[in-house]
Amino acid sequence: GMFALTFTIGYVAEFTGVRRLSESTFGGYYYTEALNGPLWFGVPPITMIDYFALGYPAYIIARVIAGTETRRTSVLKSFGVAVLAALTMVTHDLSVDPTQATVRKLWIWEGGGAYFGVPLHNFVDWFFVTMSFLFLYRFLTNGSGAMTFIAAKTSRQFYLPPILVYLAFALPVMLGPVLHGETDISLSMSGVAMFATTIPVLAAILALYRDDRQAAAH
Numbered sequence: 001g002m003f004a005l006t007f008t009i010g011y012v013a014e015f016t017g018v019r020r021l022s023e024s025t026f027g028g029y030y031y032t033e034a035l036n037g038p039l040w041f042g043v044p045p046i047t048m049i050d051y052f053a054l055g056y057p058a059y060i061i062a063r064v065i066a067g068t069e070t071r072r073t074s075v076l077k078s079f080g081v082a083v084l085a086a087l088t089m090v091t092h093d094l095s096v097d098p099t100q101a102t103v104r105k106l107w108i109w110e111g112g113g114a115y116f117g118v119p120l121h122n123f124v125d126w127f128f129v130t131m132s133f134l135f136l137y138r139f140l141t142n143g144s145g146a147m148t149f150i151a152a153k154t155s156r157q158f159y160l161p162p163i164l165v166y167l168a169f170a171l172p173v174m175l176g177p178v179l180h181g182e183t184d185i186s187l188s189m190s191g192v193a194m195f196a197t198t199i200p201v202l203a204a205i206l207a208l209y210r211d212d213r214q215a216a217a218h
Helices: 002-018 045-066 075-103 121-141 144-151 156-174 176-180 184-195 198-208 211-217
Strands: 029-031 107-109
Touching (some): 002 121, 045 121, 045 156, 045 198, 075 107, 075 121, 156 176, 156 184, 184 198
Antiparallel strands (some): 029 107
């Protein structure tokens, strides 16, 4: 359910952007087929897999930080979790977009942009698009049946892997200057990944291993 939801919303947003149906949703870019595989009306399906691969860990990180991973949440609290998860995804996007677009040219921004060739509105649009499906995750995970299942998985081992997966996405960016040479972009993106993308990971791990949770487990 989460994957289908993410795929659908992500694809609609990307399709809107590459087809320029709305200037407020990404817009002004196109994907290169040779580097992204087959395109569905200008959008590579593999991009939707990336959406989910980042979206689910970001959602888990936000719920763990908020302390709501085993409790049903109000609409307002769920909205806050979605905002935090979307901001977490934006920090990752800030560290990879210049490399993927400006250097590797997986997609091309026709008008360039102020952030190493990427327009700043891209990150604003990314925030709202990801927040929309992250908030809708609530309706799949906040029901009594889902909470009963989740509550039975209170072991830290259930929550730690998604947190570490998010960190794993950042590691190649951190090592960019070593792996691909020192350039303005690789050094800058390494710094963003090293600090900005590790903040939510560290916050989630500290929340996961906080003392009161240890006491409750005994």
